[in-house]
Amino acid sequence: MRIGLLTEGGYPYAAGEPGLWCERLVRGLGQHQFDLYAVGGSGIPRPLPPNARVARTADLGGSDSGPTARNLLERTAFGDRRAARRAYGRRERRRFVEALHRLAVGVCGEHTAGTGEAETGAELGIAFAEGLYALAELARERGGLPGALRSDDAVRTLESACRAPGARRGAAAAGLPDHLAFVEHLERTLRPLSLDWYAEDALGAADLCHAAAGGTTALPGLLAKRFFGTPLLVTEYGVQLRSHYLSAAGADRSAPLRTLLAALHGRLAAEVYGQAALLTPGNAHTRRWQEKCGADRARIRTVHPGMAADRFAEVGEDEESGDPATLVWVGRVEPAKDLIALLHAFAEIRALQPDARLRIVAVPVRDPGSGAYLAHIKGLAAQLFPDEAAGAHAVGENPVTFEELGGPEAPTLEDTYASGAVVVLSSVVEGFPTSLVEAMFCARATVSTDVGAVVEIIGGTGLVVPPRNPRALADACLALLREPERRHRLGAAARARALELFTVEQNLAAFRGIYLELLSHAPVRHRPGDGVPFAHPAEAHVPGSWAPKAAAGTGAPDA
Structure with a gap:
């Protein structure tokens, strides 16, 4: 089985507990092939076992507290606007504005009180998802979103959603500095949309996407499911949404900006949890956060982290x-x-x-x-x-x-x-x-x-x-x-x-069974270049090259 492992913190480049967990998983499940997609990775990777390779890396760095509002305004008004207009024609710009408007409506909209609250919340979630995937389609066709998410079109679209009837009070109170800071943060959050990971020889070749965290780390898995129907497994030993709420980096942000950022990360978490074939929180505390964000209990299975005893x-x-x-x-x-x-x-x-x-x-x-x-x-x-x-x-x-x-x-x-x-x-x-x-x-x-x-x-x-x-x-x-x-x-x-x-052993045993379970429920896909159909059945792994030899002896046709 080919696993597209979306790593948190840039494994195999970074150290720390998330990196140790990924390494134990890759080395412990040697019967599977792991393609590592390192979000935030750079430098020299640590040695990998034969069943793993670094397929793609992406540095999504950046600091929220770096550019001032004035610098952002100058860059938005001049540099990024020209870049966006060079890259997009009139039709693409219209598609971008429409997609971003749908996403912004999902972020800025407020749940109404009364009997229609749940339905309104679902509609806002649908609007966010529609905008997100429309942006992803545009980025896939045009090679990314160069400067578009920091352009004046993006700022005006966000401002329009904040001023629209039905917007939450905190969003309506946002001013220009808040809009500029939000689009800056949104560009970093959605930077995976512009990566070159969505091709038949990248995530399109994976049988399963396994995200080692939620939020931005799991975003490529969402797109792999959207583009290729690849099942998504999300493992969280800490909740990204909770980390955002507790982050000290937001202490100097205004109340309207905090409202917008909390809504953005909440919508993204809900979409990840809603699209994942299975969620494997590391403890009941994380599980409760996932359920609070709308995750289906039937698709949650607690798997405690494995530690070397x-x-x-x-x-x-x-x-x-x-x-x-x-x-x-x-x-x-x-x-x-x-x-x-x-x-x-x-x-x-x-x-x-x-x-x-x-x-x-x-x-x-x-x-x-x-x-x-x-x-x-x-x-x-x-x-x-x-x-x-x-x-x-x-x-x-x-x-x-x-x-x-x-x-x-x-x-x-x-x-x-x-x-x-x-x-x-x-x-x-x-x-x-x-x-x-x-x-x-x-x-x-x-x-x-x-x-x-x-x-x-x-x-x-x-x-x-x-x-x-x-x-x-x-x-x-x-x-x-x-x-x-x-x-x-x-x-x-x-x-x-x-x-x-x-222990590590119980953790590996759990994921060994989960991988086979998810693949058994996924549609069968035979891709060009895979060789003989059913040469590598999901329920068994036989070392050696017996399958191609058997195919050659029986005259089985190539795909």
């Missing part, structure tokens, strides 16, 4: 490892992790159990803003534990240590988890916290806040407390520090649960 086996099998008075926190240092609440909770723990210690182990990140938050947290720790931090009248070493993963104090994750008795998660926002699964592989008892997919991951093998509640966090940690038998019992149960639900 072997590296944690030695720690998990050693029940006596770890300092019984040490708490461990591992993750990216950012406000969403709420380390402020964790430090206040530890101050209460320290008052009742003076030998308690807290290790804060930071995962290295490239975000320049993380340094300021880390400095703030260290300053708070110095205030809460002044004697230990200053060394004056100290009873021992500082009870709170700040370390970096990969450094001399915390060389590996295994060593980090092995050093403590309890692993703590204090976040106020989470998707699928991998640190909890890693702690479970290490047979560590956990104390977590009730956010994201935490309850689904932990089950009954750890303690869960409300977020932003230092007292509850402190009480739960103290309970486990003071009861070693309970701590060991929960840790053993956590390890058993993780080995059952969150």
Whole structure:
């Protein structure tokens, strides 16, 4: 089977958890051929197995906060307008305006209250989809949309939709700077429409499109289904729409612009979920987001992400490892992790159990803003534990240590988890916290806040407390520090649960079956150059070249 894998973050170029998941999938399902379509990829790719190749790459970079409104206005009024008119004749420009108007109506329109609300919402979704596919058809025929989405035609079309009767209040309040910024963002979002991926030797040759994320990453899969009838499978371990809502990049945007962008990404998510043959969220938290966006429950199947458990086996099998008075926190240092609440909770723990210690182990990140938050947290720790931090009248070493993963104090994750008795998660926002699964592989008892997919991951093998509640966090940690038998019992149960639900093997087994299931329901397509029909049946894979030889011996005609 030939899989067109639409990768998030540019695999095989980028690292990180999405890249690791794609690599495990490609290497674990060696019986299938993977054509990698890297959205946002550039540079030197990592080595690939024989069953995978980089078919296409596209750099969709760009920053929303880059050009000013004045620069956008100048470029729209002069440069991009001339480019659009050079590329399109009068008929193409009319088609473009009509298609963009339909898409803009779907974005700007507001659901009406009353009995007709659901019907009106469906009509707006249809308008968005009609405009999207009309733009895709135009881009396919004309080799893309050169400058058209940033032209003055685009700005006027958006303004007309915002001012039309029935537009949502936030859209109607948008001004020219909002319109300019929105078309800039829309051009980046719809940039996959202008790629050269939609040909018989590209996505047209795939038996199945598998998108490793929703949103823009899945957009080429939508077009492959539209142009070739290729089934689309969408896997989400984090929700793109949720990420957009929580993005710090939009803090300086106006309210009307935020309204338009939220509507755009909401419509795109709904269209992706509606057209996908199957959705495979990584957890129930993601599944609820998909259902809220209109996904059909019958086409949703939760597939937990697979993680390598072997590296944690030695720690998990050693029940006596770890300092019984040490708490461990591992993750990216950012406000969403709420380390402020964790430090206040530890101050209460320290008052009742003076030998308690807290290790804060930071995962290295490239975000320049993380340094300021880390400095703030260290300053708070110095205030809460002044004697230990200053060394004056100290009873021992500082009870709170700040370390970096990969450094001399915390060389590996295994060593980090092995050093403590309890692993703590204090976040106020989470998707699928991998640190909890890693702690479970290490047979560590956990104390977590009730956010994201935490309850689904932990089950009954750890303690869960409300977020932003230092007292509850402190009480739960103290309970486990003071009861070693309970701590060991929960840790053993956590390890058993993780080995059952969150391993690479269970993830691969699930997708092995899903691929065959989706292909069995897809229409049979025989393309020129494929060789003998049914030479590679979906239900079996026989290595070697027996099929062409058999065809030659029987005189089977070529296609």
